[in-house]
Amino acid sequence: MANDTKFRNRKFKAVGTRPPRPDGLDKVTGRAKYGADTFAPGQLVGRVLRSPHAHAQITRIDTSKAEKLNGVKAVITSKDLPDLTDGDSDLYDTLENCMARDRALYDGHAVAAVAAIDAPTARKALKLIRVTYTILPHVTDVDEAIKPDAPIVQPRVYTSGVSPKPKSPSNVARVSEFGHGDVEAGFKAADIIVEKSYKTEQTHQGYIEPHACLASVGPDGHGELWVTTQGHFVFRNTCAALLGMDVAKLTVTPSEVGGGFGGKTHVWMEPIALALSRKANRPVKLEMTRNEVFRSTGPTSSTSIDVKIGVKKNGRITAASAYLRYHDGAFPGIWAMLGAMTSYACYDLKNVKTVGYDILVNRPKVGAYRAPSAPMAAFAVESTINEVATKIGMDPIDFRIKNAAKEGTKSSYGPTYGPIGIGPTLAAVKKHPHMRAQLKKNQGRGMACGFWFNFGGETCTDLNICVDGTVTLTVGTVDLSGSRTSLSLIAAEELGIPYERVKCNISDTASLGHNDMTDGSRGTFSSGMSIIFAARNAIDDLCQRAADTWGIPVKDVVWKDGRALAKGKKHRKLKSLSLDDLAAASSNTGGPIAGHSQIVADGAGVSFASHICDIEVDPETSATKVVRYTVIQDAGKAVHPDYVEGQFQGGAAQGIGWALNEEYVYDENGRLQNPGFLDYRVPVCSDLPFIDTQILEIPNPNHPYGIRGVGETSIVPPLAAIGNAVSDVAGVRMTHVPMSPPRIRKAIKDKQA
């Protein structure tokens, strides 16, 4: 019973309420400590020297002058990070991305680093490092990179996923294919076919807190790392491996995280901080500037996507295909593969084929960004869906309803769906008052659907009952936006005690077994599931204590509403024992009462959303204004409804920025032109309206409470919802994201011509 993951319907007492968050007080008073908010005695300031070239051979690095500068305690290059990766190519990529070895692969690639007694000395030291570069031809565009004469970014990379194995290196790192049926036949059977191509530009997660860490490594091989991260256990494993340290001897403590969205699941400069500290034998604090965050961490892919959909006049799709070219930056990744998997996930298709091309370019190593790769694929597919609906004269929502995936549908990426929310969200869209709101002059409306898998993963938690009956939870998933609250609600629900009696702590790596990262919307899902099992284990122990106290068999004891009850007529004289009673007596009944759980959480449950957007476009300037926005998403079970709404609104806001204004701009030398918040334009408060939300709850059959991941899906529909809205008012199909005013203007004028 303890580890039973099946959803059982029940009336919830704690889950679904809206208590204030436990970390709220610290965050509104400035007491909460983020990555840059800690200090160690004797700490040094670390700074990193980065390549200004998109692609260059590093022929020589002369650090001698920097080393001699008064106040400089360590200078490192890749020589101080020897290759210990032992054939693990992913780990080698991480090592090379951390610090360039013989070639700089993108503008911003680290080539050396210093640790000095203060910032001015560190700055001076960087200036004294002489790097001799031989500039090589570079490529930054995803379609240019696959041309036969394109410079090869990684000579060690040969295309995987093709047969026969290629003989020469390629910028196409991987080809992946998904689908089923026979698309050729399907297109032949279609009455109407729509084929269109789309492009989306690179974006960044845009978290307000830059990466920062404080590293302290001693000559005895023991080390400590305080770091802003979404996965301190994974960071520990990676850093220990790269530095040749024993994993157990590196303790990583996660700080509060000032936004991650997937960008803080990867190691960027932490090994550098550790290597500097080890060399200097002093703590080293390393903070990235905003410029470095944009140039040298993990933005998304830019993409180039071809979509083809065939349909019968009655509205049934007969075949659908997508060819997706995503760039991975300078190191291979699975980003196009994820795009190929998600493209048609919302639909019930007999014949579908998606092919993803992961392509290398001289840009930073692409990282995960909230439902990675799905928003771009959704933009291409959902825009085309609207085109198809228009061509056959069908309402775009009805067209989607007619083709929506449902329980039993074989998804385009493989698995068969259980009960899912795409149909319900579409039905909710039709009923929503937003659809009936009057549009004013120069305004258009669009809607779109989105999907995300959500992940489970390795999870380990402890639940300890204190002598006064209050409960501490120890979890290993970093809290990004409120999971401490949700996990406390779950523990309170399971134990049958008030929420206020539970305190949730995020442990360091020394205090728990391995936990995968807080990503893939898995934090509440996985740690939540693990907490339920830990609580059930604790309840087993509590019942045993009660049984021992009463002298009755444990099978006669039941746990209800925070109390042990002796069931059966023969025990009716026995008064119930509360959690507090049992806790107070615990030292006499067997010692501390606790529950522990380590699992690989599975069955996170897919999550679907439909968004509606009204947008106004100035007829003379093409300036855009989002006037109304609605998010309808299936959460399975909303543990804390305020926080679920917050996830919906936050994801939508990021999608809106992506759709309208955010993009990486490179010049002809491959240098990033806008590595700052002035010209990388995320939405400001005055750019957005209130974002309406509707939470649907179609329980996930594989979670005891029906919980699904919620954090990511809401970034998937906005690009297409806005694309459909702008196309509606502009009278021309928008195919290039972001749909900035100059692009809209040009599309309108090209159509008029």
Next chain:
Amino acid sequence: MMAGTLVSTIINGDQIEFACRPDETLLEVLRNRLGLTGSKEGCGTGDCGACSITLDGRLVCSCLVLAVEAEGRKVNTIEGLADGDTLHPLQTNFINHAALQCGVCTPGLLIASKALLDRNPNPTDEEIRFALAGNLCRCTGYDKIVHAVKATAKELRKQ
């Protein structure tokens, strides 16, 4: 080595003296010399507002103020917003309205919201949004933040 300057200022009502280099920003001094890490560096160039403080009652980005400029002036940071253990209504409403997620932009937003309500006790939604345009939030989409500020404005007007 750059010569140091002794600066005498009032921070959150307390008389404070510190030594700094002339080229250090007020943000750097608050965080690195005075241990007041509530103000954050999100960009260092005045685009994100995470370092917002008030200088003689005026809302500014502390990353764009030289620490030496604080001589003889009054500085107010997030650490001084609560009155002892009594939270300012903005702080309470931010928590109650779930107007924060990761919380890193929250100190700056609270300081900016207070600066708004101090000069305009009855702002419209649009006035709130433009007053807070200098404070980036990447988590919330600003929705619950605006609700929290509105609720606070209403509460304060009743007092």
Next chain:
Amino acid sequence: MKYQTPSTTKEAAVLIKRERGKAFVLAGGTDLMVRMKIGLIEPDLVVDIKHISAMQSIKKSASGFRVGAAVSAAKMGENNALKKAWPGVVEAANLIGSDQIQNRCTIAGNLCNASPAADAVPALIAAGAKVNIVGPQRRRTVAVEKVITGPGTTSLAKGEIVEAITLPKRLPKSGDAYLRFIPRSDMDIAVVGAGVGLTLDNNGVIKSARVALGAVAPTPLLVAAAAKAIVGTKLNKAALEKLTVACTAACDPIDDMRGTVEFRTEIAGVLARRAAKIAYKRAGGK
């Protein structure tokens, strides 16, 4: 780096002239501090002008307004008399950045930073503003459109400092307006800026006008032909078309990450028309 707080303009000018290294004026710091942070400049001397009484106030007199160089844009927006007389100048100044920036930035600083996209400058040009410049030896006054000579460069000699910007006496039946195009609703550098100032005769016909464009050339432009297009008219359709043509012809923008040549040129005409209409209405035109 040395930091000085002189109490007179002359003192400040002398400090800068004498400095052998790189010397900079610090008013609001919203440009200077950014350039320091990103490593573009490493000052040897920073002269803080905010302690100079001749720069601290907005004075109204019979000859117009005098805005001291250390007056923040926020303070300009709080001056009712200034707002009433020169709404275009004040709204331009109040568009610069966020509230945080507004409490520090100055129109003198905006001018001397000499960005082609500076928001205050087209409005100041359209208003016929003048600049009081003080050097170690002498003072001079120049028309605001003569200050910026190229992106990041001004006609100020070493040691010359702007002490104040003056606006002429407001004639009856006058109005000014400034509009800019930005992709978001706030916080952006202008992609195009248009400032229009005009005065009507008793019949509501435009008798004099000044039209200025920003961000469409290496410097902000005073477009004489655009003014000519609307003088003698009541801003009818034909006049507005002529205005558009004149503005389009004057544009010499670049393609950059904020806008294309094509886009900027088109929007310049749109904003000039819209600003002209607002200025006309403010002047009492119907």
